[in-house]
Amino acid sequence: MVTEASPSIKLRAKIKPLQNCSAGAYSSRLKVMNNRTGENWCQDHLTNEKLWQLLAKIDSDFAEEARGKGCLHPDCGGRLHRSDYERKPRGGPGWDLRNSFCCDQEGCRRRETPMSVRFLGRRVYAGLVVVLVSAMVHGLKPERVQRIREVLAIDRRTLERWRQWWRSTFVRSSFWKWARARFMPLVCEKTLPLSLGRRFEIERPERLLDLLKFLAPVTRPAAGKLQGI
Numbered sequence: 001m002v003t004e005a006s007p008s009i010k011l012r013a014k015i016k017p018l019q020n021c022s023a024g025a026y027s028s029r030l031k032v033m034n035n036r037t038g039e040n041w042c043q044d045h046l047t048n049e050k051l052w053q054l055l056a057k058i059d060s061d062f063a064e065e066a067r068g069k070g071c072l073h074p075d076c077g078g079r080l081h082r083s084d085y086e087r088k089p090r091g092g093p094g095w096d097l098r099n100s101f102c103c104d105q106e107g108c109r110r111r112e113t114p115m116s117v118r119f120l121g122r123r124v125y126a127g128l129v130v131v132l133v134s135a136m137v138h139g140l141k142p143e144r145v146q147r148i149r150e151v152l153a154i155d156r157r158t159l160e161r162w163r164q165w166w167r168s169t170f171v172r173s174s175f176w177k178w179a180r181a182r183f184m185p186l187v188c189e190k191t192l193p194l195s196l197g198r199r200f201e202i203e204r205p206e207r208l209l210d211l212l213k214f215l216a217p218v219t220r221p222a223a224g225k226l227q228g229i
């Protein structure tokens with residue numbers, strides 16, 4: 001059976017020649033320039049297998065935490081049983097299930113889907129891809145964005161929808177109204193999510209994880225008003 005390489009593997013294959021020709025002063029300069037524009041670290045994150053593994057680990061922790069709390073329906077107190085559902089985000093390393101639970105009480109059966117750093121609501125792409133590629137739009141030259149978009153098979157309209165989502169739906173959300181007050185000076189809303197990424201210093205993988213954890217409350221399907229990408 002022929003299996004297609006994941007987009008992140010394809011991306012790594014494409015950027016490899018760039019890394020291999022790194023000898024010499026010229027390429028060092030190129031590296032500095034790329035780092036300044038955010039080109040390198042964005043691509044590094046997208047192809048960082050350890051980072052993807054950590055995302056799965058964080059989601060497991062979120063799931064355990066949710067299970068520990070039990071059913072959140074008032075006056076129920078039922079226990080939660082595992083009820084994962086199929087979800088295959090594009091751009092990820094082949095994930096196929098989203099952690100989810102169901103209440104065990106007859107008459108309630110409420111579904112509880114924990115926060116996630118892998119899935120951003122119902123978006124068909126992995127949350128990491130949505131955040132990073134949306135950020136790149138503000139930091140990279142259009143031709144570089146286009147190449148990454150092509151490698152990850154993100155069409156122009158999808159990227160435009162993401163941009164709109166950050167600039168309208170996200171900034172109007174109750175989460176952001178609460179969260180933005182935590183930043184001083186205020187985060188520029190026109191260049192989200194790059195502006196937020198800069199505050200978190202997401203050039204470092206561990207800080208990118210912090211940003212995804214910070215955004216995790218908007219990833220629950222229950223945050224219904226935040227759907228629409």
Ligand SMILES: [Zn+2]
Nearest residue numbers: 071076103108
């Ligand atoms: Zn219940």
